[in-house]
Amino acid sequence: MKGTIAMNKSGALWTGLRACLGVLVAAGAALASARSMAMTISVGNTNIVELMGQSNDIVVGTVDSVTDGIDEHGIEYTEVTLKISESIRGGLSGTYTFRQFGLLAPRLTAGGGRKLMPAPEGFPKYTQGEDLVLFLRPSAAWTGFRMPAGVTQGKFVLGPGRVANESQNAGLYDNVKLEKGLATAAEKRMMAIGGPANPDTFLSFVRRAVHDRWMETGRMANADGKGGDRRNPPPPERDHAKGPPDGQTPAGTPQAAPLDPNSNNAIPRSGR
Numbered sequence: 001m002k003g004t005i006a007m008n009k010s011g012a013l014w015t016g017l018r019a020c021l022g023v024l025v026a027a028g029a030a031l032a033s034a035r036s037m038a039m040t041i042s043v044g045n046t047n048i049v050e051l052m053g054q055s056n057d058i059v060v061g062t063v064d065s066v067t068d069g070i071d072e073h074g075i076e077y078t079e080v081t082l083k084i085s086e087s088i089r090g091g092l093s094g095t096y097t098f099r100q101f102g103l104l105a106p107r108l109t110a111g112g113g114r115k116l117m118p119a120p121e122g123f124p125k126y127t128q129g130e131d132l133v134l135f136l137r138p139s140a141a142w143t144g145f146r147m148p149a150g151v152t153q154g155k156f157v158l159g160p161g162r163v164a165n166e167s168q169n170a171g172l173y174d175n176v177k178l179e180k181g182l183a184t185a186a187e188k189r190m191m192a193i194g195g196p197a198n199p200d201t202f203l204s205f206v207r208r209a210v211h212d213r214w215m216e217t218g219r220m221a222n223a224d225g226k227g228g229d230r231r232n233p234p235p236p237e238r239d240h241a242k243g244p245p246d247g248q249t250p251a252g253t254p255q256a257a258p259l260d261p262n263s264n265n266a267i268p269r270s271g272r
Contacts, residue, residue, distance in 0.1 A: 045171030046150030048206075049222050052215060054149035055135040057090035058206065060158075063130040064095065068104040075143060076103045076116055080126045082134070088203075089210045090136075098139070098146040100124065124148055124155045124166075131158040133203070156202075163203075164196035179219040 052058070061084040068078045077099040084096055102119025109116060119125075124147065135154035139146045148154030152166035165172075173191040183191065186201045214220035 045167055045174070046153040047174050047176055047222070048172050048209075049176055049215065049220060051135045051149045051154050052206075052209060054137055055089065055154065056138050057092050057136040058088040058134070058210065059084050059090070059092050059096070059136070060086040060088070060133050060203070061096070061131075063126050063128055063132065066104070066126045066128055068102075070116075071099075071143070073143065076101065077143075077145065078102055078104055078119055078126070082132070088207055098136070099144065100147055101143075101145050122151060124152050132156060133158060133163060133206070158199055161198065162196040163199040169195055169197060175223045177221050177223040179214075182214065182219055 061082040133156040
């Protein structure tokens with residue numbers, strides 16, 4: 001009888017140890033995954049060809065408001081409202097609101113039983129009153145969340161006499177091949193010097209690249225021939241948050257409109 005009791009205790013202890021080990025392994029894997037995600041977000045620069053190739057909307061505007069909350073799926077978000085002054089690519093105009101994953105700051109759930117965390121380190125941060133040039137990727141298929149191309153690389157802040165992204169335009173013109181005679185003298189200097197640029201020169205460059213279809217006609221490309229293809233509009237984004245399987249999209253979720261091959265503007269969807 002005593003032997004049976006000892007064996008039962010030993011078995012229970014071993015089962016408990018195995019359970020604890022399983023929890024530790026799972027926690028370690030989750031931590032490694034989170035670190036990997038942060039590294040993926042924060043490492044490397046995106047050049048102008050890649051930014052334009054990934055964007056179906058390029059706009060100039062001012063941040064009107066920044067709020068956060070939890071959507072109908074229980075997913076945390078930051079909501080940005082932008083007053084658009086110019087649409088260089090796409091059909092956005094007036095006041096435009098979009099969301100990205102994560103809160104502005106940590107908070108507890110309504111019941112106080114769980115702590116909700118802010119947006120991951122390396123995600124774009126927005127401030128009311130900021131003047132921006134945004135290279136926006138298509139909306140995510142399930143949540144409708146939206147991010148700039150290159151994450152922070154596609155968010156350019158306009159200031160007095162300068163425009164720059166979070167990395168101060170590092171690598172923005174690396175590996176870029178332009179047809180001879182395409183760039184103006186000011187644009188050549190901008191590309192050669194790098195760093196924060198004159199807003200007029202930068203915006204003129206982007207406008208001409210879009211309106212004159214430099215990428216679609218092969219006049220601007222990556223020198224190594226990789227990435228930046230604008231022959232087809234980018235597909236809808238995969239979500240950072242877990243959603244339904246591919247191909248299942250809730251009704252009412254914003255979708256990226258196809259682009260007119262001649263004008264680069266979004267083709268209006270006909271209602272049913």
